[in-house]
Amino acid sequence: MALKEVREHSGYSERDRERFLNEPAKRKGRTEFVRDRARIIHSFALRRLAAKTQVAVPWLSDFPRTRLSHSLECAQVGRELGAALGADPDLLESACLAHDLGHPPFGHNGEVALAQLAQECGGFEGNAQSFRLLTRIEAKTVDDDGISVGLNLCRASLDAATKYPWSAGENPKKFGVYSDDVEIFHWMREGAPSGRTCIEAQIMDWSDDVAYCVHDLEDALVTGQVDLAHLSRDLPLLHETARADYLADVSADEME
Template sequence: MFVSEEPWGPGPQGYHASDVERWAPEPDKRPGRTAFQRDRGRVLHSAALRRLAGKTQVVTPGTSPHSWDATPRTRLTHSLECAQIGRELGAALGGDPDLVEVACLAHDLGHPPFGHNGERALHEVAAGCGGFEGNAQSLRLLTRLEPKRFIADQETGEPVSVGLNLTRAALDAATKYPWPRGGHPTDPASGKFGVYEDDMPVFRWVRQGAPAGRTCFEAQIMDWADDVAYSVHDVEDGLHAGHLDPACLLAEPERREVFAVAAHRYAPGADPEELAEALDRLLDQEWWPHGYDGTAVAQARLKDATSQLIGRFCLAAEAATRAVWGTGRLTRYRADLVVPRATRLECAVLKAVADRYVMQREDQELIRAEQRVIIAELGERLVARAPDGLDPQFRTLYARAGGDAERLRVIVDQIASLTDASARSLHARLTRPPSG
C-alpha cells in the first residue's frame, strides 16, 4: 500500500503536500480556499462541462409522449447528480468532498456527441492515431485542451496549454482506468484505457507514487457514484418517457431477458437465480413504483424510489467499507471502496432494465446507425478539408501538428468537443453539395 511519508501534510486534512501540487506551479489568487475547492471551481466554470448539456444521456429530448417530460437527463445533469452522490459518500468516508466532487464532475467530460455510440464510431475514425476512449479524452481535456493556464514551451517559447492545471490528486481521482491502451492489468484486450500515448508525460506525473494499475480511493467512489446515478436515473427516465412498464418486471419472459442482459454486460458470470433474487429484493420494497402511470402522485412516488435506491446503494458501500477499513479518514491509497456483491447485483439489474427497455428499442438502433454515419463522415470530411471546419483553437493545434497522426488527433479532438446538435450542424455544412 502506498503511504506518503507525511500522511497529514500541509494539504487539506488527510492529504499530503504532493497531492495538491500542480503540473505548472501557480499562486492562489484567493487565499483561504483549499486546493481542491479551486479545482472544483475550475471544472464547474469550464466550457467542457457546459457542453455536456447538449449531449444525450439515454432518452433523447422530445421523444416522450408526455408534455411534462420534455427534458430528460443529459450528460450534464447526470454529472451533477453523480457529483452530489459522490460528494456525500466521500465525506461520509472521511475523504475531501470537494475532491470527490471534482472527479465526478469531470468523469464524462471527454464523451463525444451521441454518447457511447459516438465513442465507438470515433474510435474507428481515430485508428491512425491510437484510437479514441472517452476516459482518456477526459484527461486530455483537463490537462491540455480546456484553455485555462498556459506555459511557455521550453524550446520555442510559444504558449502551451496545460488545461485546467488541476492538482495531482484531482487528476488521479478523475482517472477511472489508470493505464494506456492495451495496459489493462488483467485484460490487455480490454478497450478501456485512461491515457493516450502523447499524454503520457503528464499521466506519469499524475501517477507519481501510485501503485500500478490501482485507482485511488476517490476514483473508486466516483466510479460507484457513476454506477448508482445512471442505473437509478436511467430507469427513472425510462418510466417517465413511457418506455418501461413496471409490470413487465413481474412477467417471466421479460425477466429472463433482463437477466441475460445483466449477466452479459453488467455482472459477468452472475447466476440467473442471483439476479432474480436481486430484482425481487427491490420489487419487494414498499417504496418501489409499482403501477407507475405518470400522475403527480406517481411521479412523487417515483422520486422517492430514486432517493431510496441511491441511499440503499451508498449506505451499503459505506457500511461495508467501514467494516473492512475502520473509522477515520479514508483517502487516496489508504483504503479501497467495498461494495457488497448483493448491492452490485441490484445495481446491475437496474442497468439491464434500462438497457433492455430503453437502449434496445428498435427506433434507437435506427438513430444510432444515423449517428455512426455522422461521426464517420465528419472524420472523412475533416481529414480531407482541414483546417476548414475546425474551430480556431483546433486550427492552431492543427497548424502546429508534426505529422499525420498528430493532425488526425486534432481532428478527433474537434469532433469529440461537439454537442449532438453541433455535430449534426457541422456534418450538414461539410456534406452539403456545392451550390450552383
C-alpha cells in the first residue's frame, strides 16, 4: 500500500522535531509527532497506569478512573485545546498521555512515601520519574554503546511533557529532572528561557486540571469518599450541581 507524504505542522521547526539520537522514519505517512504519540501509546509505562490510583483504588469497582483512564481523558481535552490554540494536536496528545507516567501507586501518598525512602539517593518526584521513563527506562532505542535513550522522542514532545523544567537544586519540592538525567534535559531545553514552561506544557497542565477537577469529585461521590449530604451545609451550590449531575435519582431522605 502506497502511503502519502504528510505535512508537518508549520509552527514547528526542524530543531523542534529533532531527536536526541537520530532515528529516521522507516516509512512515509506519519509526522514526527504522530510517531511520538504511537511510542507512548505502546509503552509499558502507559499500560501500567491502569493499576494505579487516581482517587479510588481501581480494584474495588469498575467505575472509578485510574491513572490510565484519567490520562486518556486528559489527552482528549489537550488535543482539542491545543488545536484551538494553534499547537500541534498530536504533540499535545502525546504530552497529556505522558504527563502521569512516573507517578507511583497509591496516588500522592505513594509519591510522598517513595520520596522519604529515596532521600539519600536523589529523592523521588513523579514528574522527574516521568522524564526518566521517557528518556531512559523505556528501552525502545539504544545508542551505539547499547545505552538506552528511552523512547527517543522529539525535543518538542519531551518539552511539552515537562511541567517543571528545572532540577531539584532549583526547587526541591517540585522538579522535573533528576541530577543523573541532566544531559538529555539540557539538550531538550537548549535555547529555551531557563525555568520557563513552554506553551504546550502549559496547555497540557490546563488539560490535566480540566480532566480531574470534575471527574475526581464524581469518582469520590460514587465511591462514597465524599458525602453529598455534607456539601449541602458547607457548599450548597456545589451540592445542588453535584446532586443534579450524579445523583438525580436519589431522594433527599436517602441521602440523609
